[in-house]
Amino acid sequence: MTGAGSTYRAAMVIAWRALPESISPTVRAVRLGVIPLLTSMFYLAMASGAGAADPDAGDALAASVGVGSVAASVAVATLVAEDRFEGTTPFLFIAPHGTVASWLGRFTVVAGLGVLVATVGLLATLMVVQPSGRSDSWGIIALVLIGVAPAAIGIGFLIGAASLSLRDSLLLSNIAEYVLPLAAGVVAPLSVLWHPIDLVARVIPLANLIEAGRTGVDEGMSEGFWGDYALALGTGVVWVIAAVVVWGRFERRARRVGTLESSAF
Numbered sequence: 001m002t003g004a005g006s007t008y009r010a011a012m013v014i015a016w017r018a019l020p021e022s023i024s025p026t027v028r029a030v031r032l033g034v035i036p037l038l039t040s041m042f043y044l045a046m047a048s049g050a051g052a053a054d055p056d057a058g059d060a061l062a063a064s065v066g067v068g069s070v071a072a073s074v075a076v077a078t079l080v081a082e083d084r085f086e087g088t089t090p091f092l093f094i095a096p097h098g099t100v101a102s103w104l105g106r107f108t109v110v111a112g113l114g115v116l117v118a119t120v121g122l123l124a125t126l127m128v129v130q131p132s133g134r135s136d137s138w139g140i141i142a143l144v145l146i147g148v149a150p151a152a153i154g155i156g157f158l159i160g161a162a163s164l165s166l167r168d169s170l171l172l173s174n175i176a177e178y179v180l181p182l183a184a185g186v187v188a189p190l191s192v193l194w195h196p197i198d199l200v201a202r203v204i205p206l207a208n209l210i211e212a213g214r215t216g217v218d219e220g221m222s223e224g225f226w227g228d229y230a231l232a233l234g235t236g237v238v239w240v241i242a243a244v245v246v247w248g249r250f251e252r253r254a255r256r257v258g259t260l261e262s263s264a265f
Contacts, residue, residue, distance in 0.1 A: 011105025018082045019075060021113070032113075033120060040067045040121030044128060046187040057137075058189075058214035060125035065144055065213060066186030068118020069152040069206045073180065074173050075110040076156025081169035110156065111149035118148045140216035143229065144209060151205035151232050154239025155180070161246040185210045205239060208232035 021028050043063035044055050122145070159176055163169045181187060183197075184207040190198045201207040212228035219225060 005101075007101040008105040008108075011102040012109050015079055015106040015109040018079055019109070019113070032116060036064075036067045036071070036117045036120045037124040040064050040124050041128070043067065043181065043186055044125050055125075055129050056217070057129050058217040060129040061122065061141060061144060061213040061217060062186050062210045063125050064118050064121030065148055065210055066181050066184065066206070067121040068114045068116075068145070068148045069155075069184075069209070070177055070180050071117040072110050072114025072148060072152035073156035073159065073206075074177050075113055076107070076153055077160040077163065077173035077176070078170070079106055079110070080157075080160025081163060081173070107149075107153050107157075111153060114148045114152050115145055118145050136221050137217070140213070140221060140225065144213040144216065147209045147212070147229065147232055150236040151209045154205060154236045154243060157243035158239050158246060161243045161250065164247075164250045180204070180206060183207070185214075189214055202231070203235060203238075205232050205236035208235055 016022050021031050040063045043066055044059055047055050047059035047063065122141070155176070156173075159172045160169075163172045166172065183201050184204050185201065186206075190201050190207060190211055208228050209232035212225055212232055215222065215228055216225040
């Protein structure tokens with residue numbers, strides 16, 4: 001237990017130091033304060049048609065959750081890329097013990113980062129849109145913010161694992177940073193997307209989480225809210241399993257051929 005605990009804590013420290021947020025207080029203030037504030041306000045403005053319509057509390061929650069989830073997903077993918085740049089990935093492949101503890105430590109850092117960024121974004125959007133007077137509004141908001149972590153980690157881990165097949169490890173995460181807000185219903189409900197794109201978007205945990213938030217704002221903790229929330233958690237688990245499968249494929253190949261680079265193109 002002590003060994004696993006030490007591995008977990010060390011993984012948290014290493015993961016934090018690998019992120020840009022650890023560079024200096026100024027960088028932290030910008031990345032954890034200024035950027036999520038401005039980005040969430042940008043998403044909220046897009047949701048309102050640049051002021052053509054009044055944004056509601058569902059739009060505000062969707063904007064903040066989108067900012068936090070994208071930040072967490074990209075952070076996970078960036079950690080996997082940093083491991084490759086620093087030459088850490090081969091050691092992760094051959095490590096006989098502590099792999100689960102090390103990944104849990106990494107995921108704890110990025111999960112906390114995602115929830116923090118989403119909270120900052122929510123505080124910004126609530127300056128424009130007030131939550132409804134429903135008694136369970138704050139409970140719904142809290143549940144949706146907590147759901148940012150499981151909704152985002154699987155996406156980031158799968159993107160990072162898939163990036164092992166590319167020479168440019170950051171290509172997929174850079175693409176996802178721009179595609180996710182559009183495909184996951186951040187700036188508009190899934191119902192306004194072209195059919196069947198709205199159905200395809202349902203495989204994205206973030207999309208289901210945002211729909212849960214929008215439904216909760218409109219209907220409270222209804223069956224629709226819990227259904228979307230459960231779907232968000234379920235699809236998040238599926239993405240994690242898919243990421244583990246992809247990671248395992250490259251791990252077995254690297255063990256067999258003796259190098260990671262032969263897997264990339």
